[in-house]
Amino acid sequence: MRIIVDADPGIDDALALYYLRAHPDTEIAAIGTVHGNVPVEVATANALRLTERLNLQVPVAMGAARPLAQPLMTAEDVHGHDGLGGHAGDAPTTTHVQQSAAEQLANLAREEPGQLSLLAIGPLTNVALALQIEPRLPELLDKVVVMGGALNVPGNITSYAEANFWHDPEAADLVLQAGFEDLTIVGLDVTMANHVPGEWLETLPQDNYARRFLRFYADFYESFLGKAGFVPHDPLAAAIMLQPDLAGYAEDRFAIELTGRYTRGALVADQRFLAEGSPFGRDIATERTKAKYAVTADKDLFLDQLRRAVTQP
Numbered sequence: 001m002r003i004i005v006d007a008d009p010g011i012d013d014a015l016a017l018y019y020l021r022a023h024p025d026t027e028i029a030a031i032g033t034v035h036g037n038v039p040v041e042v043a044t045a046n047a048l049r050l051t052e053r054l055n056l057q058v059p060v061a062m063g064a065a066r067p068l069a070q071p072l073m074t075a076e077d078v079h080g081h082d083g084l085g086g087h088a089g090d091a092p093t094t095t096h097v098q099q100s101a102a103e104q105l106a107n108l109a110r111e112e113p114g115q116l117s118l119l120a121i122g123p124l125t126n127v128a129l130a131l132q133i134e135p136r137l138p139e140l141l142d143k144v145v146v147m148g149g150a151l152n153v154p155g156n157i158t159s160y161a162e163a164n165f166w167h168d169p170e171a172a173d174l175v176l177q178a179g180f181e182d183l184t185i186v187g188l189d190v191t192m193a194n195h196v197p198g199e200w201l202e203t204l205p206q207d208n209y210a211r212r213f214l215r216f217y218a219d220f221y222e223s224f225l226g227k228a229g230f231v232p233h234d235p236l237a238a239a240i241m242l243q244p245d246l247a248g249y250a251e252d253r254f255a256i257e258l259t260g261r262y263t264r265g266a267l268v269a270d271q272r273f274l275a276e277g278s279p280f281g282r283d284i285a286t287e288r289t290k291a292k293y294a295v296t297a298d299k300d301l302f303l304d305q306l307r308r309a310v311t312q313p
């Protein structure tokens with residue numbers, strides 16, 4: 001599988017890159033960066049640092065600096081002032097390409113129709129902008145996996161909203177209504193249920209780089225959840241993309257709440273049972289194409305793979 005990664009690195013975004021690198025028969029074709037966990041310039045420097053550290057020969061394009069319709073908000077309390085828990089280190093020696101992340105996504109999809117898949121693990125601003133540049137994007141991309149949303153569990157950034165969708169609700173809603181045929185959403189329902197216990201981190205070698213940057217993230221999650229460990233949002237989305245059988249799914253039609261005073265950014269779905277031709281069917285159900293929503297995952301297998309991914313030389 002050849003994958004374009006759209007990300008806001010970000011500690012768990014970094015883990016997703018480790019995971020993808022380690023997986024056989026997988027190639028990262030390009031990386032686009034976006035505002036979210038940190039400002040886009042910081043996310044871009046981290047993407048470049050990670051490609052250097054992981055020895056990935058991959059173009060990195062800098063993407064959107066702000067959401068489509070609200071002010072920029074970032075999450076340094078979760079990811080550290082430098083987005084890598086204080087361990088970003090020296091400035092990268094490589095530079096990002098000239099085109100924007102949205103242009104890169106649209107151009108690559110046009111150049112190789114049906115050949116590339118998209119893993120979006122940050123706010124969806126770049127993907128929404130790419131849809132404006134190339135409205136045929138849903139036909140040109142193969143598989144799309146998005147990390148975001150909290151359907152039948154509480155949100156993380158607000159009571160109802162998950163951070164990636166909340167950072168740009170309009171963009172997320174545009175992506176959900178674009179008509180991607182093979183769209184999988186990996187939200188908090190599955191990521192929170194696959195919390196990585198503190199002991200897992202303790203078993204990594206002391207000098208392991210991922211162990212060092214994960215410390216900040218794990219400390220945040222311990223203060224948030226009251227138990228040691230961390231939540232593997234983005235690497236789990238990568239794992240589910242590469243091995244769909246790792247997860248169990250619900251299938252539904254989805255939208256993003258854009259106007260709720262307390263619920264803006266929340267993922268919503270029409271989960272009613274509706275008989276064929278039901279007069280009550282005129283809701284999200286009639287407006288959106290279906291997407292898969294991950295609800296369970298094989299945690300033991302995933303954690304074993306993640307350990308190998310972060311300890312691989």
Ligand code: BDR
Nearest residue numbers: 010012013121163164233
């Ligand atoms: C998502 O938000 C970010 O903090 C993480 O990188 C992940 O993509 C989880 O809600």
Ligand code: CA
Nearest residue numbers: 010013121122
């Ligand atoms: Ca992310």
